[in-house]
Amino acid sequence: MASDVDTAPLVGRADQLTMLRSALLGELGPGQTAAVFVSGESGVGKSRLLHEAGARLRDAGAVVLTGSCLDIGDASPLHPVLQALRRFDADLTAAQARTSSAVRGLLGMFAEEPATPDGGTLLERVSRGLSLIAEGRPLVLVLDDLQWVDRSTRQLLLYLLAGLGDLQLSVLAAVRAESLQGAHPLRRVLTELRRLRSVRVLDLAPLDRADTDRLAAAIVGAPLTPEAAEQVWQRSGGNPFVVEELARDLRDGRDGLSDTLREIFLTRVDALPQHAHAVVHAVAAGVEPVEHWLLAEVLALPEQELIEAARAAVAHRLIVSADDGYRLRHRLVAEVLEDELLPAERSALHRRYAEALTRAPAELHQARLAHHWRLAGEPGRALPAAMAAAREAERLHGFAEAHRHWSVALRLASTPAGPPTGPVPGDVDRAALLEHAAETAHQCGEHARALSLLAELAGAEETEPSCAVRIRRARYLAAAGRSAPAEAEYQRVLAAPDCTARERATAAAHLAELLLHLGRYADAGRRAREALELAAKVDGSTTEVVLASSALGFSEAFLEDPDAGLAVVRRALEIAERAGRPEDVACAYLHLAELLTGPLNILEEGVVVARRGAERVAELGLGRTYETRLLAIATNGLFRVGQWAEAEKVVAAALRHRPSGADAVELLLARCRLSVGYGDIEASDRDLEAVATMLAGGGAPRHVLPMLILRAGLAMWQGRHDVARQAVQRGLTESRSDDVVLLATLAWHGLRAEAEALASRTVPVDETALRRLRDAVDRVATKSGTAARPVRYVADGFLALCTAELSRLDGRGDPDAWARSALEWDRRNHPYPAAYSRLRQAEALLARRSRNATAAKLLRRAYEMAQGLGAVPLTSEIRTLAGRARVDLEERAQPAGRSATRGQPASDELALLTAREREVLAAVAEGLTNKEIGQRLFISERTIGVHVSHIFDKLQVRTRVQASAILLRTRGE
Template identity: 30%
Template sequence: MTTSMSSPAMVGRQADLAWLEGLLEEARNGAPRTVVLGGEAGIGKTRLLREFTAGLGADVRVLAGQSVDLGEVAAPYAPVKAALRSLVAEIGPESMLEAVGPGRAAVVALLPELAASEAGGTPPQPSGAAAAGQLHEAIAVLLENVSRDRPTVFAIEDLHWIDVASLALLRFLMRALTSSRVLILLTYRTEDIGRGHPVRGFLSEIERDRWVERRELSRLTRAQVRKLARLLVAGAPADRAVEVPTDQIVDSIYRRSEGVPFFIEELIGIDGCREAGMPDTLRDLLLARYERLSEGAQHLLRVISTGGVRISHGLLEAVYPGSSDELDAAAREAVIAGVLTVDGDDYAFRHALVREAILADLLPGERGRFHARYAEAYEALSATGTRRLAAEISFHWLGAHDAERAFPATIQAMREARASAAYATAAQLGERALGLWEVVHEPERAAGMDKIELMGRTSWYLRNAGEAERALALLKAALVECPDGDLQVPRLLRDQALTLSSLARHGSVELLEQALERLDGRDDPVARELRAAVLVSLAGRLMLTGERRLAIEVSRRAFDLAVQPDVDAIRSASIAKNIESVSRSVDGEIDEAIAGLEQARELSEGDGAAMLRYWVNASDLHYLAGSHEHAVRLAEEGLARARAQGLERSTGVLLASNAVDPLIALGQWERADELIERGLALDPAAPFTVYLLRARLRSQLWRGRVEEALAGFRVARPIMTPVAEYERQARFSVGRVAAELALEAGDLAGAWAECAPLFDEPPLEPGHALPFAWVAARVLSTTARAQRSSPDPIEGDGEGDGVVDRARRLLEAFEAVAHWPTTRLWRAFLDAELADVWAAAGQAASGTAAAAAEASASRVALWRAARAEADDSRAPIFLAPYAAFRLGEAELAAGDRLAARAGLQAAFDLAETTGVGLVRLHAERVARAAGLAVGAAGDRSDGGVAAVRDDAGAEASADPALDELTARERQVLDLIAEGLSNRQIGDRLFISGKTASVHVSAILRKLGASTRTEAAVRAGALR
């Protein structure tokens, strides 16, 4: 119903359309994709989207929503609600809720009109990050389920007006919809996302995602402008005589429109192809159609522009001051003129730019009156209880400059945003209400709370929205304003401590202690409940910082207080018992700790947060004690519950990492990979991300993907460091994998530096310390062997800090935690590694052949013992092939080549069977250097000695001189080129220095070289 000049066909966008159709085909085949279309106003984003969706068959479902322009604080989830309501209209509320699954409560909170369809009433919704996570997960599950029936296009237009909550949801969906047939399609206006706009950061972030495609639409060329102009002329109404555009007219249109399709349509639609009278400015162009309308139609458009780009007929009737007949007549005139379009029951501006131009042309008085009418109309709609419209009411009363009526609407909008887990929007509205506090009469009565409580709530919203810095600043301001003896002071101090913890900063313990001091002398139930909560938070902090004895004492105090009859603090009681149990386990009281955790589980029944805390700590304790399969079961139970509660992105990620560690220990690499990649795709907070990144690096390393692990560590280190500095457990986890990677890279000094947490105070947590001590022993073993073959000794980091001194310190640290169930296993590996250190020290002291032989025999015996211990069910899967490899190495150094070949072959076979690629690589390297055949050549019956071809051995060299060298001489020549001495060559190839000297002499003779340097240079030239 329009006579506006609009081309019957798109021009210049065929490639873009084909691109979208190709991406939809990928999504149809189970590879979900996200498309982000950008471009300046009028470039054709909406037209392209409409052409794309119009061409889809009935087998594709389209769910579309458009962001609403409500200034700086947009209505929470407005475009998402519009898209979901279209799905409700299509499949019905019952089917909708069935498809959502466990997250029904979150979706009902978002769309209250679904409550009537929720059998048995609406279940309780979690709070904090749990609510937001549950909503995100629920919508992801919904889209996954409906896309199984039909491929689904989830389109959100005008991203530049989107609210922060919807943006966070989109970020989640883009990573979480990995097993769906969904194409997410987003559009935005490029000129409206300046510096500081949240969408700018969003776009920068998603560029790293391989499943995201981003494209900006370009302006039309002159040839395309000509084609579009002719199509517009051909499609002009019969009552309009429009001439075919001449080259002069095309040039004029091209110059004035700059190739923007909307402006081309406006220029031809307004003045046909006459150059005379064409508008000179953009404002004139946008208002040209509007200014040709009657006053009644212009008045209607001014009213509509105040309400937004799109407005329903029912709402327009409520705000329009004239009669229904006058409204219909004015609307018809605007539609015929091509300013408005009709879409179902809605009126919409043909382009947002026209609406913005009309809005800017409003007089101050009429702007205020129109806003007041909208506010009153929305209040009337809200009173029916079917829609949450407080954000719109607040916006329009502010536009009407009525603070007294805007303030309560803002408070209500804040509560509504909180109810739908839109914490960023709730925080913005809370800050708006704080800004109005001083200009409103009796704000406490209108808000239902005092200013300090509002500041505390707003800070909580900020923290849950990821704005911890702003939350901290607001809490500090609240503490300044709060009366010293008020009960809110300790609550604010506790909140400040929790906020600091979320930022991985120190100082939370001191703040919690201050909160307890402020509670001294208060014995009412509310104060005791708060004291119990503060004590639990303090005990948790103390446990994480390693002060376990104090953590036990504080958690017991919290438990005794929480179980008092008049204190409603069962969650605090469960978590207190949990913390006490985990802290007791550090002293070796494993059975007592497990019993205490089971008591915590019984107390936590019915409390999701406490139950998840049980699963986190119980799965971790069983893993550290070596019960890997039980640890996996517990972690996966907890992960399933976390998903059901919508907490997969937070606690769920922690539980995923708790499952990944024992899965790696069991050699179930693929299952571990799935959990790691799923967890990282959820874009969790840094403290949760660290554990997954660390697990992925360890998995890559032990599977032999060393370069990939090293590159990944360089990227991950900046994320890991702040968390490791704050959390002791993270410091151990990160330090251990960092030391292993540095060791593989040959950076022995760096590897030892990464072992520093082993010597920290207070005493170590044994479950983490024992395997870390083994890594440190590997560093010392490699260092001792390197010193033996190096002319320049590797120095320690200070006087008295040589390799032997370091080994003694390491043993002392190990003995301090030698009460753990896996001590015997790790002690066997520690002794075997350190044998190289003691042997190097003994040889340096005596220098006799007998001492060397005795040391070699000792190393073989120790590695046999370690290999036997590696068969323990508590041993990680990679220890058996590693011990077999080191045993073969020790036998080779002892001169038993037959046993060495068998040992290295066993290591190779074990590594192949278990997927421990790192050991396979090392076994192949050592065997190749020693001239032994393992792996594919392991079935040769040559007594264990085989010629090993290097890369040049596959075919004859270009120079006969190199062809005369044996495989062993080629190896020696490579080491000569590295500058190694005969002794160093012997150590590298497991031969004596004298034998190395014989090979060097043969090489010089065959190459006709008089010096080692000449031989190296000559060999390089020949190659």
């Protein structure tokens, strides 16, 4: 099972190659010997490792002789050594005639002497011959497939490793571990050699998951999809040869198992003793791990015979044994063996498993029992076990597993009964199975599947869908990102005369949550109050209270009183945690994190809450849905405060869940925001296209507007100002949200696109578009004036950007407007718009041919901020302007050794502080308390305490007075 060394890349063996070079050359001197025997299962990469090691040893100056043993026993004595000498001679050039003569002399000697090299004369002549070949250089004998070594070569190796005068000799050999069974003669040789300090045995392990993915991707020519990568890993177990075969099948579009792999594994299984053969078949049919007691029940072998059979299967590297039972080393073995048993044999084997599990005195593993009864052809016995397994998975919040079990139960309930199977229980309610399967599909993120099952349920009733079904449908539609039909369904429930009080409360609460996600905060608040009034009349309405309270608190915080609204959302989380229902807890965390990182602009605490909430909901089994949304919120918060590298890690971790529907949209938008900032055009385009496809059936403004904003931002970096204009104008048309911050962001991008078009002279300014943008800015100013203070605070930052962009369009480029914008964003600790504002301020100053020194300082500061973020397009634009203005961006501050002017200290003691920490320190120096600072900066008192602690640590002070003194000293006050 050696890989094709010409085409398959060597992956994951760097450490082993380093060890081999050190062990075989290292500190060896004349007359010293060393040997490394590489052991491992077939296909693990021994031959490839020997090939690569031989090449590297040759490059290091060693003489390398390479040969392979044959599977013909003693019929061809000394074959690998003779082969090695012939190969070496064939590679010699005419200039190496002396070495070639020595090689041919040694070959002639072997032809003349007896086959068994046990005489002293032969030993001396071999020594002299090899010495002549080596010519004072280290000599390495590389032998592959040593498990087939003949007796003569074994004896010669022992002689050589015993010492050959002044010859520095090393042996590198590979041996298949599964072949060294029983009384194999090489076992005794290796046992003896292991006692020598100069001999090592390297057990070559399969590749780990990361290296398996790398190898497969290298062969396919592109990264594998997560599903394909997982399948290759599970089937191969990291065996490089198997990975290569599977990857080539993927690359070439071949389905099924290749004949090469099938025959190789069948040969290995057929070589097993009879009982070991039965063990492998039984483990392949079982649910891993297969416990020893269960295997004994299934095979009915005496204990000692079973142990010996299992030992043989382990020794042949087909199964592995652990404390919890037996597993196949490669799941591929199960595929290979599937067709080797007759259908009756397979059914009987699964029946024995099911009967053994049923007889077990311990608690039954219902999932395994359902699996074996189903494959034994007993749907009537499998169904109750599948249902029990589904309920157990739900209890443990394993919703994906629960959905699989409910789906199995549905199939079993549809299986026709008849001999020899028992009847399917008649009291199973198919509608109940559909309900469970749909709900667990929704909870594990399979929203399309949930809607399909619900449609089947509604069709089965042959009547108008009930209010309960409509509520379910609305929930699933909302999760799938189809907001408009979801809202319509909730409205139908509230208008239906036959709905119960609980159903009305549920519909109103969910509708309030949906309206909140749509950005219609006033409507959400009204619906939330209605839901709370309805819930007060219904016992056990915790879910409705949590949803409505979260929506109401968010609405109040945005439109009226931020402190009161935040308190309401925090109480909703407390209620949800006490009740313990997973979706209630997740929903409360989601709203709290969104409120903190959004309208309230308490970013540091919001990111902490989002990440803590993500961990909590993952524990509750909602990793694919709510965890991904919470991590998307954390990503956006980290992006805004300039921690892009950390944001990248968070979004990458969330994407491993492979979310769908609205969850996927949130995450893709978060990742695209990073890609646009980094200037990764290809990745940005890919994510935007994916989002557009998912929103093709209609999306909420909270998704559509960010998508259009990102499209505009990307188009501007590409110089496609007309595309940016189209995206923004479409956003103005579709904006039906109360979120003035989102509208302000859209307006800024539109004005920037028009200003860029004017500056580049690529397309003329569109006066109609410009008029709409001015109207949008006026709307933002009017609406934010009546919004809560934190919302006004963030909107004011974007309004400052809009005002400054309008000065570019008016042809005057007001540097003071840009200075005010930079200051606004410094106060908010948002480095990206602050750096952009400084770039434009410098540009305006240079256009007026005034204060060039100030412009240079601004460019250096903007450049430092953009580089720190990794914002490649922004950095490039700063460099371009600096180049035209002949500004050295790398110029450093005045050296400490030179005297500083008054008011300009040579060393800035505050250099270690972030912009936000400097802002907090300035407030501390004014004598404000943490609560007062939090009110000024719209940050929670708890977060201010964290900042103060960081300031103390960085400045190495213990009191607020000491920290304030440093600030005043650096100001020269």
